[in-house]
Each structure stands twice: as C-alpha cells, then as structure tokens.
Amino acid sequence: MTLGLEIILYYSGISNVYMQNTKGRLYVVGVGPGHHDHMTFRAKQVIEESEIIVGYDTYVSLVEDLIEGKEVYRYPMTQEVDRANQAIEFAEKGRIVSLVSSGDPGIYGMVGLIYEILADRKWKHDEGIYVECVPGVSSLNSCSALIGSPLMTDFAVVSMSDLLVPWEIIVKRVEAAALGDYVTVIYNPASKKRIHQLKDTKDIFLKYRKPDTPVAIVKGAFRDSQKIVVTTLEKLLDYNDMLGMITTVIIGNSSTFNYNGLMINPRGYKSKYELVPETTKSIN
Amino acid sequence: MTLGLEIILYYSGISNVYMQNTKGRLYVVGVGPGHHDHMTFRAKQVIEESEIIVGYDTYVSLVEDLIEGKEVYRYPMTQEVDRANQAIEFAEKGRIVSLVSSGDPGIYGMVGLIYEILADRKWKHDEGIYVECVPGVSSLNSCSALIGSPLMTDFAVVSMSDLLVPWEIIVKRVEAAALGDYVTVIYNPASKKRIHQLKDTKDIFLKYRKPDTPVAIVKGAFRDSQKIVVTTLEKLLDYNDMLGMITTVIIGNSSTFNYNGLMINPRGYKSKYELVPETTKSIN
Secondary structure, three states: OEOOHHHHHHHOOOOHHHHHOOOOEEEEEEOEOOOHHHOEHHHHHHHHHOOEEEEEHHHHHHOHHHOOOOEEEEEOOOOHHHHHHHHHHHHHOOOEEEEEEOEOOOOOOOHHHHHHHHHHOOOOOOOOOEEEEEOOOOHHHHHHHHHEEHHHOOEEEEEOOOOOOOHHHHHHHHHHHHHOOOEEEEEOOOEOOEOHHHHHHHHHHHHHOOOOOEEEEEEOOOOOOOEEEEEEHHHHHHHHHHOOOOEEEEEOOOOOEEEOOEEEOOOOOHHHOOOOOHHHHHHO | OEOOHHHHHHHOOOOHHHHHOOOOEEEEEEOEOOOHHHOEHHHHHHHHHOOEEEEEHHHHHHOHHHOOOOEEEEEOOOOHHHHHHHHHHHHHOOOEEEEEEOEOOOOOOOHHHHHHHHHHOOOOOOOOOEEEEEOOOOHHHHHHHHHEEHHHOOEEEEEOOOOOOOHHHHHHHHHHHHHOOOEEEEEOOOEOOEOHHHHHHHHHHHHHOOOOOEEEEEEOOOOOOOEEEEEEHHHHHHHHHHOOOOEEEEEOOOOOEEEOOEEEOOOOOHHHOOOOOHHHHHHO
C-alpha cells in the first residue's frame, strides 16, 4: 500500500489540485527549539500562508513576528484536546490553519492527537481536509548539537512524564535502554511535582554503567535562557534546579567520553581508521 | 562545568568577538532531507557565509544553488576521514568552511568524526578554531512526518550498518528495543552486500510483537524519488527493492495502529480523555 500521494505530488510541483480545492488545510508545524535560525523554510512558509494560528501560548509567542493580522487562538498548557479539536474544526470549515508547537510535532508532539481525533471522526486521507506535519528540529537534535556528538551511535528516547503512560512501563523502557547500551535522551525529565523518576532512572543506569559515564543537562537550547552542564551519571541529581519542561538530559553509553566539556561518542572502532593521516602528520 | 560559552554568547547577540577574530570557522551543517523547504535558516546562512564547501558529492549537490563562486571539494562516499581532515585544516588556516551533509550531522553524521579528530589534535574549545554543529531535520523527523505519528511515544534508533559496529552489539540493541516495547527507527536498513540484518531484526521482533504490527518503509523522504509503504512486520521483507542507503524503516510498538495507511501511535491512554468533546458532538 502506498500512501502520502498528495505529498508526493506536492513535491513534484503539481500541487495545484490541492491549492485550488475548497477544502481546508491543517498544518501541524514544528518551529524548532525557539530561535528562528533553527526553524525550517517550510515552517515559515505555512505559517505565512495560514489565516488562523492555534497553539499553546508560549509556542505562539515564538512566532509572534510572523502572525500579525492573523486570527490567533492561544491556549494554556493543559488544553491539548481543545486546541486540536479547534484546529480541525477550522480546517473543516475550509480555513487554512497552522497548529504551532516548538521542536518537532512528530516527536511527543501534537500531530498524534490530531490523527487520533481524525481517526475518531472517520477522516479520509483523500476526501477530508488536507493535513501536513511539518517536521522540525526537536530537542534531541538541538541539544546534541550543543554538547558534542552523543548521537553518533544507537540511542533511545524516553519521556519521564507519567501523566499518560504508567510509570511501570517507563521503568521497563529505561531498563531496556540501559541493558542495550543505548545513549539515552530523556524528555520531560522532571517537574516540581515529579522528581522521583530521574532518581529511579539514575539508579537503574548505575546497575549497567560506570558512575563517571558522561551526562549532559541542557535547559532552553538555543534560547536566551540556555544553560548547559556536562557532568556524570553519579552527579546527575546535583543539578535539580535546571530540571523542568524545557530541559533535556542525555546519558552516554559505555563508549561516550568527555573531552574538554564535550560529550563525544566515537562512531565506531577507532582502530579501523587512521584519524590523522600520515601525510598530514608529516606536514604539521 | 558549563560549556558552550561561545554559543550562549552568540545567541545573546554578542557574537562580534568571534566574528572579529582571525581564527577559522568550521560549520558542520545538516541540510535536512534534501528538499530546501526542510532546511533551516541557520543552515542556509552558514553555507552562504562560508568560503569553502566540503562534502560527499551527493550532499554537495543538494545545495548546488547556494555555493556558486565558492571553493568546493566533493568527495566520494567512503572518504569520510579525508573529508573531515580537509575541512579542519582549512579552518586552521583561518578560512570559513562548511562541511555539508544531509539530515542532521549530529545523528550518525560527520560531527562525531570532527570532534574525534579535534580531540586527537588536542584542540581547545576556547583557543582553537570555532566549531558549530548546525542541527537539521534527520530521517527520523522527516520519515515520521510523512507516515502519521509513530513517534508519540518512546522510541529507539538503531543503525543496521555493521561496518563500524560488530553485529553482535547491534543484535543486543535490537533485542533490547523489542523487549522495551520501543517504536524502533532503523537507519541504513540494508545494502546490496548487507541484507541478512533486516531478516534477523524481523525475527527478533516477532518474538515480542504481533505479525501485524505496523511497519513503514520510507525511501528518499521529501525527494523526487520518494516512495512510502506502510505494511506489517510479517511482510517487512516483501519490499527489498526499496531498501538502500536513503531508506528508513520504522517498526511500531504494541500500541501502534494503522489508520487508512497512516501509522498512528496514541499518545497515552485514551480513556483519560474525551477526544471529541460533547459540545462538538452535538453540533455535528
């Protein structure tokens, strides 16, 4: 079964069919880490094309300069279902809507809820509203760019939020990531009400990895508030003041090393390569 | 220990110190999946700023329109170490260099080799050349955007390439991902010489997941050659003709479902929410 036909057509330059029809369009847009530099051209393009902007207040603020004169609906953090339904309803009325979020809406983001609701409403890909997920630079991309090269090898991505997933399942995943020697990226590591998870995670990892395994804590990547610490697994909990909803934690695997405060993962087995070629050595 | 000081300064708008010095600059740039729409503004900016462009021939071709008049060094696929050394050497001579790649250089990309070589050369963050990794939309971001919402939950990312990592380690990771009920993104699933890995992976997953678990195969995401199939774990090997170096495979977890050819992962436990609010139901 082949899907995504309209997207294929779009990228082949014959998108007019879609532009001409009277159906609404819903863009689920990731604007990246928060600094415009790291937004994609497509994200800017669809926001500019949209008549209506829907989103969590903080995310809408990230694109304030792009949305002047548009209908803007700002929501508090907890009302995801309302936001998603409103965005869909506007598109169903024939409007062009961007549902904006930071990072990548495809990674723990709003596109899931959109498709879940559309499936409940028996939406059909070829007959219903046009839906496009615009991917963006997610925390795993932005944070790893700032701290060295931790994701040169296999990695696992785990959210510590147990609001929608039972803690037993998260523990099972943490255990599997530690066992599989995965570099591990932790989204939503902690909040004021939720701090035990990171302690449990540290204890699980200490069963499999050395206490001096490099760990990075990145708060507000690429924002004015950016703060970065590269520490060790053993000292992970010494930086509790940095934890919160815009913080990401990256735990190294057995090969990760710290070089001058950068967290580096070798891409493979160094012995296979002469990293600095002989010719260069003789020149230097 | 706090690191990335110059990056913090840069984003606070006081980057002049770095612009004024005579040291070279090395940008390791991800241009996204290959279509300019999904490149970030920062990627375009640093390529335009650069005097020299270094990269694998195919990647350089992706930005052909941005590099007219620059010194361009195109490499065949296998010469990563040469490419990395050349880019570093130009920067050490005071030049401004972009080492370009598709996707995100921080995910199985060139930035790892750059830092490994710099560490070998005793490079110092505050005294040596300026190095910046420009994150981009990687295959995991682009492919998931095209096939629904598979990454709404915890996921593992595994490369099947055993050129630099022994197959026993990869098998251990595949086993851990299957055990942990991770949605699993597979980079480099197969090449002409390397086809048994995906078969072994399928067999391991079948020990933990149902044969009808949704699986997506995405070739050339957002390129003219784009081809997408959403199938099942059982039928994963029926599409061998699609496998190759620009193909990514995503295997669902126990909650993933296929809705009209889209691979959807619920964000949590549906019972917690009324997805279509009562007020909307009565209007419809």
